[in-house]
Amino acid sequence: MDLLEIRGRLDQIDTQIEKLFEERMRLCSEVAEYKIATGKAVYDAEREKQKIESVQAMAEGEFNKQAVAELFLQMMTLSRRYQYQTIAGRVGGPDLGFHKVEKLETAGKRVVFQGLEGAYGHAAALQFFGKDADIHHVRRFEDMMVEIQEGKADFAVLPIENSSAGAVTDNYDLLLKYDNVIVAETFLPVHHYLLGTPDAELSDVKRVFAHPQALMQSSDFLNQHDWQQLSMENNAVAAQKVRDEKDPSQAAVAGEVAGEIYRLKKLAGPINNCPDNTTRFLILAKDRVYQAGAEKISLCFELPHRSGTLYSMLGNFIFNDVNMRMIESRPIPEESWQYRFFVDIEGNLEDAGVQNALYGIMREAKNVKILGNY
Structure with a gap:
């Protein structure tokens, strides 16, 4: 046969396959009706295993055995999806335990973030809730989750991923450990500044303090200078240290909010390696609500x-x-x-x-x- 004849034959076979597939899906609909009536589960792992083994036994050659197994696995997956759709349409979707609200009520609510005033979590809280919000801080991310659970705060601001550093993996685990839910999110542009005492000049700097990630994210600028780089718990702690010790040879890498709160001077910045550095923060609450x-x-x-x-x-x-x-x-x-x-x-x-x-x-x-x- 030439190529056109082969393609013609393939078209005939594909037409037969399509009609048989539609007949199979019609029968799956009948299976769904039976399972609705009897309460039987859609997914039967043992039945699917037996089916795969039986069709593999009919196939010749190792390639065809593997291929037919993949083909039938795909068809059975589609069949389950179709059955779930049929059942959900007849008996309704699952009760997910959430209720809808037209708008998230934030006025007069208590908001908690991790770190000190001036931390990026604080900046994210100000960005989302406004400067008049009742905002306080705790030492650890888990402390925030506990405060929400115990009713000491209404909302928490939790960083979950950064465009440069990736996911904050430990915070994903906290989302499972506690029953707080995500009700909103906010994206905070991260602009690192080199902050010093009011009387300092860039030439005075000998030591720089910051969270390890901030040091890493500002490495291109920092490594141009012969400065000692020292890790701190977070950037706000670094800024507070520079303010309290009043030493012009010490500087902190922190955000603009930290500079304003601790009355520090911008010696340079933004100094990020990546100018588009952004952190995604989740807004958490105890009530299982979602907006319209x-x-x-x-x-x-x-x-x-x-x-x-x-x-x-x-x-x-x-x-x-x-x-x-x-x-x-x-x-x-x-x-x-x-x-x-x-x-x-x-x-x-x-x-x-x-x-x-x-x-x-x-x-x-x-x-x-x-x-x-x-």
Whole structure:
């Protein structure tokens, strides 16, 4: 056969495959109706395992055996998605435990951040809540989560990722450890300045204090000078030290807010290696609410370290036309080679596609947690 004849034959086979696929999906709809009536679970791991083994046994050659296994795994994944959609349409989506509000009430509320006044967390709180907000600080990020849980604060400002340094991985773990939810986010441009005492000049500087990340993010500028670079707990602590010790040979790398609060002089800046450095902060609260116009959902789920499991989960988003913005994996400390995934998707908890996607994930993944819709 020439190429045109081969392609013609392939077209005939593809037409047959498409018609058989539609017939298979129709039967899957009948399966869904049966499972609605009986309460039987959609996902049957043993049944799928047997099916894969049986079709592999029919195939000839190692390549075809592997290929037919992948093909049927994909078809069964699509079948499950279709069944979940059918069931959700008939019995309704899952109860996610959130309630909608028209607007987030922030007036007169207490806000907590980690660090000292002048830290970037403080700047993020001022940016989101305004200068008249009731803002206070605690020493550790976990202390913020406890304050929300105990009602000592209404909102917390938690850094979750930086455009240069990446994810703040330990803070992802705090989102699971506590029942606080994400109700908003704010993006803070990070501009590092070299701050000194009011009487200092750049030529006086001999020692520079800052958080290790700030030193790293300003390394191009700092390494041009023969200065001792010393790590501190955070940049605000560094700025406070420079103010209190009144030594013109000492300087801090910190933000503009810290300079204003501690009345320090800008000796240079911004000195960031990357001028577009930005930190994303989450706004956390205890009440499980989301605003009417919320357009991003964060969730977490756990999967075994087995081929195809993540693909199967993400298929719920693909099949329901839900766009994924971010995925971050974290090992589960108490379970070797098992992982949890933090995912951000576009949408609102009222969206039918989102509900269908979450319906499927909540029935196949372990320990699914909706972290917030904002």
